[in-house]
Amino acid sequence: MFKDSFKYYKSKNPPPDLDKVLDFDNIEKISSRAIDAQASSNSYGLKSVQTWNVYELVEHPGNFLNYECETIGQRYWTVRCLQDYSKKPNKTNLDAFNLVPDDKQWWDVCQNNNNKLLINKLRWVTLGYHHDWDTKIYTEENKGEFPKDLGSLSKYITQVLGFLNFNAEAAIVNYYHMDSTLSGHTDYSEQNLEAPLVSFSFGQTAVFLLGGKTKEEEPTAMFLRSGDIVVMSKESRLCYHGVPKILQIDSRFWDCFEQNDLVNKEFKEIVNICKEEALWKPFGDYLSHSRININVRQVLRRGQKRLCNESEEKT
Numbered sequence: 466m467f468k469d470s471f472k473y474y475k476s477k478n479p480p481p482d483l484d485k486v487l488d489f490d491n492i493e494k495i496s497s498r499a500i501d502a503q504a505s506s507n508s509y510g511l512k513s514v515q516t517w518n519v520y521e522l523v524e525h526p527g528n529f530l531n532y533e534c535e536t537i538g539q540r541y542w543t544v545r546c547l548q549d550y551s552k553k554p555n556k557t558n559l560d561a562f563n564l565v566p567d568d569k570q571w572w573d574v575c576q577n578n579n580n581k582l583l584i585n586k587l588r589w590v591t592l593g594y595h596h597d598w599d600t601k602i603y604t605e606e607n608k609g610e611f612p613k614d615l616g617s618l619s620k621y622i623t624q625v626l627g628f629l630n631f632n633a634e635a636a637i638v639n640y641y642h643m644d645s646t647l648s649g650h651t652d653y654s655e656q657n658l659e660a661p662l663v664s665f666s667f668g669q670t671a672v673f674l675l676g677g678k679t680k681e682e683e684p685t686a687m688f689l690r691s692g693d694i695v696v697m698s699k700e701s702r703l704c705y706h707g708v709p710k711i712l713q714i715d716s717r718f719w720d721c722f723e724q725n726d727l728v729n730k731e732f733k734e735i736v737n738i739c740k741e742e743a744l745w746k747p748f749g750d751y752l753s754h755s756r757i758n759i760n761v762r763q764v765l766r767r768g769q770k771r772l773c774n775e776s777e778e779k780t
């Protein structure tokens with residue numbers, strides 16, 4: 466079932482009919498949940514909590530937050546993902562190839578040479594406990610520092626939704642281009658499978674499939690747009706999901722400045738890039754043909770200080 470839907474939405478010829486894709490802009494189909502929180506304002510470009518639109522799907526409990534990242538926030542996280550998170554010691558798919566000289570940074574090299582080929586080659590970055598794509602096992606030895614700002618953002622969102630003890634300890638940043646897909650999978654490597662998974666979308670729109678615990682269940686297809694946030698918790702934490710299609714959008718959500726500001730003393734330079742159109746331009750150009758997804762997880766169980774390796778576990 467999951468595979469059939471995936472194939473259907475991935476198809477270029479004939480293109481899929483998108484009428485059945487759940488659209489959080491059309492809330493007649495689903496009900497929204499009021500947020501009962503006196504959360505303080507935060508500095509990472511989110512709308513104020515009182516105006517959040519939070520949806521839950523009956524068949525896939527979890528939370529879907531519609532456009533909660535303001536323009537300035539979308540810009541901030543895009544700059545962080547492209548310019549900063551792509552740097553060493555974070556791990557990227559480019560590490561296996563000798564495409565970027567050791568003393569240079571991927572984003573700078575792309576900008577200096579207007580290198581379109583290299584810019585599309587970055588597909589993922591891992592932060593904190595690095596996801597091991599082969600073994601799917603996190604270890605203490607394969608771990609970097611988790612970015613403080615992304616940790617605070619994720620903690621803030623989960624707290625508002627009632628998950629009081631969430632700690633951001635690992636993240637995968639996925640970089641999609643117009644022909645990219647991410648096949649159906651579940652995320653089960655974390656020792657803590659009760660903690661939610663927080664996923665942020667920026668740039669072009671994705672058709673996202675959320676299915677059940679087996680591939681036999683039919684998934685729900687939904688649009689994820691720039692600024693949307695998905696919190697996979699409870700039943701949906703271990704459900705199959707994937708991205709069969711990226712859609713080219715007409716409006717650039719990250720260009721519609723509302724009255725919003727972002728005060729972040731620690732990352733003043735990033736905020737400055739977001740506000741200065743000339744500095745922001747290369748990042749906006751990237752988003753016009755790409756989608757960025759940040760996928761944040763907690764790895765450790767509550768009270769657990771570190772991961773044990775197998776020999777430690779036996780003693």
Ligand SMILES: O=C(O)CCC(=O)C(=O)O
Nearest residue numbers: 637639652664708758760
């Ligand atoms: O791109 C997305 O929205 C989902 C990414 C994802 O499922 C993952 O990184 O495990």
